[in-house]
Amino acid sequence: MLNTLIVGASGYTGAELASYVNRHPHMNITALTVSAQSSDAGKLLSSLHPQLKGIVDLPLQPMSDISEFTQGVDVVFLATAHEVSHDLAPQFLAAGCVVFDLSGAYRVNNAEFYTQYYGFTHQHPDLLDSAVYGLAEWQADKIKQADLIAVPGCYPTAAQLALKPLIDNGLLDLTQWPVINATSGVSGAGRKASLSNSFCEVSLQPYGVFTHRHQPEIASHLGADIIFTPHLGNFPRGILETITCRLQDGVTQQQIAAVYQQAYGDKPLVRLYEKGMPALKNVVGLPFCDIGFAVQGQHLIVVATEDNLLKGAAAQAMQCANIRFGFTETQALI
Amino acid sequence: MLNTLIVGASGYTGAELASYVNRHPHMNITALTVSAQSSDAGKLLSSLHPQLKGIVDLPLQPMSDISEFTQGVDVVFLATAHEVSHDLAPQFLAAGCVVFDLSGAYRVNNAEFYTQYYGFTHQHPDLLDSAVYGLAEWQADKIKQADLIAVPGCYPTAAQLALKPLIDNGLLDLTQWPVINATSGVSGAGRKASLSNSFCEVSLQPYGVFTHRHQPEIASHLGADIIFTPHLGNFPRGILETITCRLQDGVTQQQIAAVYQQAYGDKPLVRLYEKGMPALKNVVGLPFCDIGFAVQGQHLIVVATEDNLLKGAAAQAMQCANIRFGFTETQALI
Amino acid sequence: MLNTLIVGASGYTGAELASYVNRHPHMNITALTVSAQSSDAGKLLSSLHPQLKGIVDLPLQPMSDISEFTQGVDVVFLATAHEVSHDLAPQFLAAGCVVFDLSGAYRVNNAEFYTQYYGFTHQHPDLLDSAVYGLAEWQADKIKQADLIAVPGCYPTAAQLALKPLIDNGLLDLTQWPVINATSGVSGAGRKASLSNSFCEVSLQPYGVFTHRHQPEIASHLGADIIFTPHLGNFPRGILETITCRLQDGVTQQQIAAVYQQAYGDKPLVRLYEKGMPALKNVVGLPFCDIGFAVQGQHLIVVATEDNLLKGAAAQAMQCANIRFGFTETQALI
């Protein structure tokens, strides 16, 4: 049994992580923590997320010094803000824990990136070097060896799973940048009071056009320029991305199907659609990324869906943990 | 043309009032104001409520002293917090304005009520005496003479429109308290950042059970005890109330239909259902209260619906203004 | 391993049953069937319910004669129309199967009931006698011996779980009928094309007032008259019931808490709220019934929530199966 600590457990992702660890046959929750300043400190996780009542009734403990919580801990999930993860990851690594960070703090091996897009100066370029980007279907070999896994963001997971097989196999004419039109549920903004996320204010609309920091995350890992336009959707959970690409001359539907099959045919958490297109509802509450596509002439449209809190966060983190520790990849997830 | 001031115009009700006054052929907007401390001060109403872009593009002016805004003003709508209305109403009356207050500050002619349910000591018992409760279908004669009209709350409007004809005509056995089960859209909580109204947190649930201050407002004006159980619904606007009553022995469906017909047959903003039951969607965005009912033995179920922001607030305020100034009752509303 | 047949597997409840059986360590799916006339015959379950893609990819087989499907089958779940269950249950019993019927065909031991409320003449009064009503928390001893378990309807499960401890312990003054105000998600109407369930037509509204057949099911099993008013809600899944009762003189909050504790303190699928009230979202996708209550004077308001497709259908059926075969009560459910 791996002793597991969930840091920043009060949010939507933290609750999902707690649920997964709780049902994992080889992991158990050592503690759930929140910032010492949090007004949620001392409350039961299940009082914030009553769906977990009777399932995970542990308290959210205030953490000011990690040393109070590292004793005997094997695994740490950081469901914390970027700056907090930036600071905590090296401390937990020093304490001998394997760290799965769900923030953006270690996703891009380029310290400048953080200055530009995250507004802080990265202090741990060595860890940027050693951190493994936890896009699980593509990084299994590295994940198995890693102590710091930077779990990808919600939008980047779907975008990369959709585009990487096409780009790696040279099927796209990248002089025309792929257009990623993405719509996310409101939970992507986190659990907090905010006017823009209040029930009466939410409706389908674009935001962060040309300025969202998931754009460089995607571009950096794909090694290709892309246009990324996120939208807020009027639903709590899920992401749907519609990606329009230009194919190289002569690329056929069969070739595309073949590269997807090669990439994901044996991957349990990516579901390929041979016909029809994914719909959002079919991934909500589930750990999958669903992918479908259509071709006309040199135009290709790929549609990818996932639950932003699951394959886009907690499920992928657990998938990485399963890979890291040699468990069945879908343990606790399906 | 009546010069009209809307105080507290930044909220959902304020926006609806502005829209109504704007389209009224005999009224025009003198100014829209917000508290001098409001972060919305100086913004355009249509920047907060973009549906009004191109319709009402006036600024929200900070008001610290009413005297800057009363010059030539005939009508004031107070879409302000209870305590603010409590303080402002006498000032605007002194300035010669006719005041329509949409808060609870002058709804119940009982100063104790405010201590108990609103948490402040009422300073203007004389105005409680002279204020007219603006339940428009029932108070037209008084409204015509009034200078201070206390527009009823959203839940009480539907509840009283449904119950008053039955009670006034002695059709109910009131030893068994009518059970008012009500569900309101989230806009009832106002335009503000709050975790409980955030998109991912909202779902159908009761709140304020046995403690909501609309319970004594309803009971006081009906002169009857009632049980009132409000719920938050997962929709932005609208109220549906399902009211279960016990009839006096021998009361028939025909008698009930007759008293409703007598009360509302000539009232343009109450729509009676001869068969079938009201559904929420049919009143959203409209100034009506819809009423349907069913009888079995001595049990009567009445269902009333309204848009909480309209017949439950802005539309009823405008209806009162139309009555007060001798305009067609539905002017600007339909 | 128990070989398990799911009859009528194409609907929402059928899909949930398939998911539960699939993950049950001691059960496996022998076949999924639909009516031989169904246009879904031959399709994969996961083509109708793509959330199950990669999880349950079995075909929906047309069944005209049960004998083609009973070979070696231990357990049958009937997720079929009332009349179909009425006809099939005795056939499967004769074939030696244990039958869990999710329709209304065997829920009330009174043949007249079916003539009056279901519109058909019941042909198997002997089975009405021997069938056990599968309200799992209350019928475990009988379920263990039964071969035909009539799983309760969605509304009746929540209503009875809320009221039965109060009534059995004599806490209610039943001369005033409990008022059950219930709101259900649209999935309660089944998976089919219908104008009234189309997306643009759905909004909160009452239906079947005084005429819904769950009223006599509830009253019959509670042994008490009740008023039951169902509503359609604008959400796909879940039921919330707000129940207003009159207490016997002198009954206290503590007594009520005690009888609930006694009834459900050791029951894993009923979650009691010591403070606060249940909200719909906390049971959606989960097998629980959540219960909270508030008291004022002689008035009691109980709120019960459940997922209509789970504790109100598939999860309770599986709970009954777990009880019947001696498995952990929550096996496959949590």
Add this chain to the structure above:
Amino acid sequence: MLNTLIVGASGYTGAELASYVNRHPHMNITALTVSAQSSDAGKLLSSLHPQLKGIVDLPLQPMSDISEFTQGVDVVFLATAHEVSHDLAPQFLAAGCVVFDLSGAYRVNNAEFYTQYYGFTHQHPDLLDSAVYGLAEWQADKIKQADLIAVPGCYPTAAQLALKPLIDNGLLDLTQWPVINATSGVSGAGRKASLSNSFCEVSLQPYGVFTHRHQPEIASHLGADIIFTPHLGNFPRGILETITCRLQDGVTQQQIAAVYQQAYGDKPLVRLYEKGMPALKNVVGLPFCDIGFAVQGQHLIVVATEDNLLKGAAAQAMQCANIRFGFTETQALI
């Protein structure tokens, strides 16, 4: 007063048209008709659309021969299926009516188009010649002279309003086809029973990828190739289109703002966003098309929103009628 006939009045668009005509000071409803075979024949419009109760309580009359309805009629709105409009338009023209057709039957002056995309052989190429495409902001001069106005489809209206100023002014590099990613509310599918539009089945998903017939309608009228990907959204009304284009070298944000200003600065039903982006909720129930945009390098993203039933159907039809008959363009609409 213009006598006005609404044909096919039972649907969502028909109801909106009836509401507009009803409130128009210079038009009145002569009759509302449905197909003689319709099960809605004889019902009140307000029984199908209860929001109109007390507003438009006219019956839906079965029409088998138009001559029963043309006496004294000046204006006809056809809210009928494409094939029905195809057949009826010449009949109403022959009877001396001015015809506003909301179907696709006369939108593209190319008989082949109908064979290919609509599946019928067009019998009236002369009318295709004389029909005016009712994109109101662009065709006012022609509309004033026309007797047959083909009101554009919902998706094409927003797409063309967004793209036409850019293309006409040569700002786009059209060798890279504009990518139109559009999401529509479910009412776009019409008022009918269908499994795919049932409440529990609807969720965000693409449909008709590369095959939707609005693609050639848009391309034909813009004179440019485009990629059009429609999606179904989980909301009843509204369309949001996110359009990604490539600019000609050196085109600036200011130039784009200028061409939009030139095109729509004096147009009351197109609202330009100087900053920020349109959100769906701000056009629902309103006759506007809202347009915002952002530029980065050679990439331009334009976002356009409208209510699919209003600016995308009924409001634009009425706007065309206002133009045709010399009324204020927004009469009855704002």
